Amino acid sequence: MSGSEAYVTLARVQKVQGRHGEVLAELHTDFPERFEERRRLHAWLPNGQRRELDLEDYWPHKGGMVFKFLGVDSIEAAEELLKAEIQIPAAERAELEDGAVYVSELVGCRVVEVGPPEREVGVVAEVNFGAGTAPLLIVNGDGGKEFMIPFVEGYIKQLDTKGKRIEMQLPDGMLELDAPLKAPPKTAPKGQ
Numbered sequence: 001m002s003g004s005e006a007y008v009t010l011a012r013v014q015k016v017q018g019r020h021g022e023v024l025a026e027l028h029t030d031f032p033e034r035f036e037e038r039r040r041l042h043a044w045l046p047n048g049q050r051r052e053l054d055l056e057d058y059w060p061h062k063g064g065m066v067f068k069f070l071g072v073d074s075i076e077a078a079e080e081l082l083k084a085e086i087q088i089p090a091a092e093r094a095e096l097e098d099g100a101v102y103v104s105e106l107v108g109c110r111v112v113e114v115g116p117p118e119r120e121v122g123v124v125a126e127v128n129f130g131a132g133t134a135p136l137l138i139v140n141g142d143g144g145k146e147f148m149i150p151f152v153e154g155y156i157k158q159l160d161t162k163g164k165r166i167e168m169q170l171p172d173g174m175l176e177l178d179a180p181l182k183a184p185p186k187t188a189p190k191g192q
Helices: 032-036 075-079
Strands: 007-016 023-027 040-044 050-061 064-069 085-089 110-113 119-128 136-140 146-150 156-160 165-168
Touching: 007 040, 007 064, 007 075, 032 050, 119 146
Parallel strands: 110 165
Antiparallel strands: 007 023, 007 085, 023 064, 040 050, 040 085, 050 064, 110 119, 119 136, 136 146, 156 165
């Protein structure tokens, strides 16, 4: 973050695309159409510096987005943006419909399984998309244990992103899925 203003990531630059300064980025937004009106962007570079960029053109390509920025006109100039996060100030985010949340609001939330008894599962470290129909909350629990919990409406009892708390009612045994299986008792073969 720069100063007191928070930023959100819309895309992450993966590689140089073409010979005229274009870059291919992985999208982290559900609103790529907003690039049409959103031309002033910021690059958070791997070295920790922020760079202001003006979007000249963009187009979808192989599941990502190709960006062409003003003044980035060569392969060498594009290479300076590799692994950069393309961001906007948080205050400029798109309005969400009721019940929708930003992924960035979920990260850092404590996940609590409502009881009885109530138990704290851990803290959301990231949200994984593409593993199924629902995003997975990657939750870090005690003792380095990691849980993958589907973020589906049927499990959510209370969502308080400002208070950083998600209360969920999970199916019996979901958190124990990675527990070792108990071996059935061994019996001696008959006749011995």
